[in-house]
Amino acid sequence: MKSSVITFPGSNCDRDMDVALKKFGFKNKMVWHADAELPKSDLVVLPGGFSYGDYLRCGSMASKSKIMQSVINFSNSGGMVMGICNGFQILVETGLVPGVLLRNKYLEFICKNVFVKINDKKNKYFKNVYNEVLEFHIAHNEGNYFCTNDQLKEIEDNNQIAINYCDENGKIEDQFNPNGSIKNIAGIFNKKKNVLGMMPHPERMIDTSLSGEDGSLFFKNLINNLK
Amino acid sequence: MKISVIITLKKDVLDPQGKVIHQTLDGMGFEDVNEVRQGKYFEIDTKETDNDKAKAKVEEMCKKLLANLVIENYKIIDPK
Numbered sequence: 632m633k634s635s636v637i638t639f640p641g642s643n644c645d646r647d648m649d650v651a652l653k654k655f656g657f658k659n660k661m662v663w664h665a666d667a668e669l670p671k672s673d674l675v676v677l678p679g680g681f682s683y684g685d686y687l688r689c690g691s692m693a694s695k696s697k698i699m700q701s702v703i704n705f706s707n708s709g710g711m712v713m714g715i716c717n718g719f720q721i722l723v724e725t726g727l728v729p730g731v732l733l734r735n736k737y738l739e740f741i742c743k744n745v746f747v748k749i750n751d752k753k754n755k756y757f758k759n760v761y762n763e764v765l766e767f768h769i770a771h772n773e774g775n776y777f778c779t780n781d782q783l784k785e786i787e788d789n790n791q792i793a794i795n796y797c798d799e800n801g802k803i804e805d806q807f808n809p810n811g812s813i814k815n816i817a818g819i820f821n822k823k824k825n826v827l828g829m830m831p832h833p834e835r836m837i838d839t840s841l842s843g844e845d846g847s848l849f850f851k852n853l854i855n856n857l858k
Numbered sequence: 859m860k861i862s863v864i865i866t867l868k869k870d871v872l873d874p875q876g877k878v879i880h881q882t883l884d885g886m887g888f889e890d891v892n893e894v895r896q897g898k899y900f901e902i903d904t905k906e907t908d909n910d911k912a913k914a915k916v917e918e919m920c921k922k923l924l925a926n927l928v929i930e931n932y933k934i935i936d937p938k
Contacts, residue, residue, distance in 0.1 A: 687924070688926055691923065731929050738878060777872075779928065782928075
């Protein structure tokens with residue numbers, strides 16, 4: 632399976648993602664934002680970081696970069712595109728997934744492990760993941776997912792919520808919501824579910840001695856689902 | 859020609875920064891404030907000399923980059 636990770640000026644989780652993808656069997660290529668063409672890929676990842684210093688709105692500049700037109704075309708033809716953290720912010724600015732990511736409710740940069748509950752498994756990202764709840768890591772200042780009431784209705788009607796913040800038993804409540812996001816949303820899909828944006832970093836949970844292994848579960852499963 | 863744009867958050871969008879500024883003003887003794895909403899201001903110096911054309915271009919900029927219309931409104935200020 633071939634993957635591509637896009638590096639924007641200010642991306643800083645691109646190499647972590649590269650390590651994670653290779654560890655679980657992807658042949659990964661790093662792609663510079665100013666390139667026009669994507670290499671042949673089964674998965675494209677927009678990594679975390681602070682593209683363009685978060686100027687104007689997080690992800691807004693990166694969403695207009697040259698490579699993004701290829702990424703948009705790739706996703707429109709059904710290609711798998713995953714945006715993590717700043718990558719999620721880029722996806723919403725591109726319009727590939729609905730909504731926006733606002734400043735965290737309590738104005739704090741949040742850096743900690745969280746639990747997320749998988750809301751939908753009828754997609755290539757979470758199909759066959761045995762667990763209902765995964766422990767991932769978050770590190771963001773603008774992760775407060777927001778959308779209009781009409782958009783929310785559409786998202787819910789199409790079952791586009793991917794994961795919600797919860798406690799370790801999968802209970803989704805306000806007190807387990809780190810950033811004030813609507814309905815504890817931590818990640819969402821586009822309509823066809825080939826595009827996933829999420830704030831948590833699965834690539835930070837792939838080493839038994841450094842972190843948990845729930846990221847390993849996620850990537851092992853992802854590559855199997857793509858085969 | 860210089861054209862100014864003001865971008866504000868839509869009414870229903872939570873503005874935590876505005877809230878904190880309000881609280882601080884309150885603490886400083888400015889007790890009459892009902893609400894504070896924070897926004898952005900841009901000054902765009904363009905080569906275009908025709909007023910209407912320049913405004914139309916800036917409007918396009920607002921829609922495509924300067925504002926995110928899910929959460930923000932923009933207002934173009936008439937050049938003098």
